Amino acid sequence: MVLNHHASTMADLSQICAYAKAGKQTATPESVDKKTVAPHGVIENHLWRVKRMDQLAEKTYLSLNHLVDLKHKHASILEASSARKQAENTLLQAQNTSRQADYAARQAASTAEQTTASVKQATATAQQGKTILMFTVVTIIFLPLSFMAAFFAIAIDSFPVNEKGKLAMSYVLKYMLSVSGAACIPFILVAFQQDRIIVLLTWVRENISDGFSGDLRMRRPRKYSNSSSATVNTDDSRYSRH
Template sequence: MTDQLWMWILGDDTMITCCPLRWNPWDEEPISRAPQTSNAKPAQSGVIGRLINYAGGNQESGKASKRVNEWVDTTEASRWPKIDTSDSLNVTHVITNHLRKPNREAIMSIYELAGLITSTCIEIFDPHHVRKEFRFFDFFDHSIRLASDKVAGYLRNFKYAVNVRIHDDEGEGDGNLGISDEKLSISNEIELMIEVDDILDELHTLKLVLTDQKNVVQDMNKALKKLAKDRTTRSYVNMRTLDDHLARIDQMEDTAKKADKSASLAEASFAQEAARETARQSKTIMVFTVITILFLPVSFIAAIFAIDTNGFPREEDDKIPFDYLMGYILSIGFAISIPLIIAAFNVDRIAEGFNKFRSMLTVKWNPFVIAVVGLGLIAAVLAPTMVSSLTSSIKVAVAVVLVLLLTIGGISHLVYNLVSQARRSMSVTSSSTSSGGTVY
């Protein structure tokens, strides 16, 4: 939560301010303070008392100090903690120390005092005025520079590992470098990207707070100038620190985004290397596929010829002639292998062709397509059957079976269309019934 400053200006000579103390602002040595009696006047304390003491001069200061000291008790039962006046983050004491400077610029109005208090709150974390442990922008800057150094190291290691892997694949490496997959991993880059994103989120939050402060200060400057009837161009509240903070946040955001992009580059390089490895594996699988397609039909046909049967011509030594054997094995094997090899290299095109054919079956003239395909299948089967040496009864039986199959297919397709049309009409009727209703 951001500390807030509340300020009320009452007339031309009265102002009330309220702002919280920072966490644990107490000194080690407490002071003693006794409770006030009913007939006693309350002593001035805090910044108002100190301002009165300072404005009253030495005599008034002595009297005020005397009045305050009258109510100081040394009893152990009423010891209160004392605020550390040397704390550079205590707004009250920073303003008091500024008012005590002998060569400070004079404050001519209540509006200038309001500008001084607001400027002090804005500049409380000015890196030129606070200790090193409170310069929080340096923490972000250090984390971003550390992330940038890590990204550069990861990129160098990744590039070296990829080059070694490429040389090993090409046979140029010595094979003893031991480049493992862990060195090609991007887990470190992913963790670093998460860290950089967290830094960017925190910087964005700070930027929103500072931007809101800048807008409020600009409105406050306009209001103070209007109340003071000041026509000069000077500002009552100094905005230099806000502008410096915003400029530094922009610079750190640019640096963090560059580190994030560098980590993303390592991830992209890993993805590219993974794609290359996948392509090499695909080529290897394709080679084994082609070899399998070539030798599987040949092995199958050779196993058929190894069957001990009298259906093959044999020589005097009861063996199948070699030319007869190789002629059938190679011709049938290549007749099966070559189309399959062509199909293996054109799987995508074949799948696209099947998809187009399936889409053609859904157009309005699909009965014509089905009829043409059916007649083509009948002709492909009947043609060799009719010219073969089979008996006429077998030929008639084959023709009748094909015609029956084609008829059953046509009837099934017609019934399917009728049922689909009936379902669509029923769904339309039910939807119109459910959407309609009685209006009261």
């Protein structure tokens, strides 16, 4: 702005100087052609530099805006890429979670199947145990009867036989049922109360072992005291002899 004002002032001054040199007293300074006035070189040079600086500043401004725009676009691309990677990672994690859930469901199903099989096996084992218990009871009942029947089948002279050489039914049943009942009833009770009998035997064994260990603890100090007193007595006797 200042240089333009100086340039216009110098142009007017140049017109006045040109008018004075022409010697035209009747003419006015406006009648002089401005094209014939030589421009001032220094001011024009400064004006050209200022215009060049304005152009460079505008170009730099546009370049900076373009660079900032490119930076923003690059940052947007990077954010989109990171968001895509995060989405892929989230998808992979979701897939892994679904696989783990499927594996856990399969394990739960297999565990349920194993539990069902274990329950069935336990039921079958219980049925087998009941069957074995039934056969055991039958064996306990009929084994003494078989023994007594075989015993009475032996030809012994002391048996009271009749005229036909056979034993009476009342005599055989009396001894067979009494001996078989006396032998069967305790074993049947043991078969049905096996758990309680095992607990009772364990308790008795522990009490016996505790009592035996307590007796040993009580006896050991006595032995030591007797031996120590004996050694003291022997030492006293030795000293008395000397």
